[in-house]
Amino acid sequence: MEKGKHVAPTDDKEMNVGVSTMNKVSAIFVLGPPGSGKSTQSRLIAEQFGLFHISAGDILRAEVESGSEDSIMIKAKIANGKLVPSDFMTRLLLRDIQKSGKKKFVIDGFPRSMDNLNALSSTAIETEFVLHLVCSKEVAIERLSNRNEGRDDDNIKTIVKRFECFESVFPVLECYEFKGKVYKIDAEKSKEGVMQDIKSAFTMHPRLCS
Ligand code: UDP
Ligand code: MG
Numbered sequence: 001m002e003k004g005k006h007v008a009p010t011d012d013k014e015m016n017v018g019v020s021t022m023n024k025v026s027a028i029f030v031l032g033p034p035g036s037g038k039s040t041q042s043r044l045i046a047e048q049f050g051l052f053h054i055s056a057g058d059i060l061r062a063e064v065e066s067g068s069e070d071s072i073m074i075k076a077k078i079a080n081g082k083l084v085p086s087d088f089m090t091r092l093l094l095r096d097i098q099k100s101g102k103k104k105f106v107i108d109g110f111p112r113s114m115d116n117l118n119a120l121s122s123t124a125i126e127t128e129f130v131l132h133l134v135c136s137k138e139v140a141i142e143r144l145s146n147r148n149e150g151r152d153d154d155n156i157k158t159i160v161k162r163f164e165c166f167e168s169v170f171p172v173l174e175c176y177e178f179k180g181k182v183y184k185i186d187a188e189k190s191k192e193g194v195m196q197d198i199k200s201a202f203t204m205h206p207r208l209c210s
Contacts, residue, residue, distance in 0.1 A: 022124040025097055028208070030108040031169055032133030034162045035140030035147075036187045037194060038108040041133065044195050045106045049208060052102040056110035059092050060084065061151075078153050081161030083112060083168075086119035094123060104208065113168040117175060128205060130176045131198060133187035137163060 028051065030038045039055050046053035060078060064071045070088070077084045089110060097105065105125075111117045120127075140163075144154050153162065176182045183201040187194055202208060 022094065022098065023103075024124045024126055025103050025105060026126045026128045026208075027105040027107045028128050029110065029130045030106060030133065031112065031130060031173065032187055033135055033137065033140050033166045034159060035142075035144040036133040036135035037143075037191070038133060040191060041131070041187075041194055041198060042106045042108040044191075045198060045202075048195075048199070049106075049202060051104050051106040051208070052100050053106050053108070054093060054096055054100075055108045056089060056093065056112075057108075059096060060089075063092065079158060081153065081158055081163075081165045083116070083165065086111075086113070086115045089116065090119045090123055093125075097125070111169075111172055112166070114171050114175075117172050127176070127181060128208060129181045129183060129201065130173070131201060132173055132182050132184045133194070134184055135187040139188050 028045070030042050030045070032038050039058070042053050042055065045051060060074050064075050064078070074084055076082075083089070093107065093110065107125075111120045141159060144159055145156075147154065153159070173182060183198075185194060185197050185201070189197070
């Protein structure tokens, strides 16, 4: 994409939210397989550390609900466990970041491919660190089968596809690991146990513990 030129989400045509117009903001990214507890832990992190929580998956589900002209495309991607285009996803994230007026974020479920990471790197979002919620497929599938959040993609056919798609996050994690930015968290523990380990990661970043 041409530098400085941005295609805004459909309901936000005038908003230019690229690197040229937005002050830098910082984010902690929470990554892990489906069912590893990304959103659950991110909500707790937001509460505990006063960060603003943004969930990539929730943004997409809200877009579908809103019936925007992209909803058909998004719905199809989610149903097949595939990723929406990276530029599209970053633009939605930036829209919500700007709308919040905040500076520090916990973002869950993004970036989940190298293409996502490249798109992210051309934005004003700086990565503080990454929490990698490590969880076996067995435990994750059991959790997904037992939860009832009314998500259409929590069916076994789509769950299998979501796990296949999850593979694309590993090179992303490698890139961040190379920069020493990844904290691996055992996500098979209880909700409280996982949070305890996450808190330890935060102690290494005192300026985020506001
Ligand atoms: N998704 C996407 N790009 C993102 C995040 C999510 O395309 O950056 C889509 C993808 O189809 C994914 C779905 O949204 O399977 C649900 O994502 P979420 O993080 O809510 O759930 P997960 O599958 O990780 O449990
Ligand atoms: Mg989630």
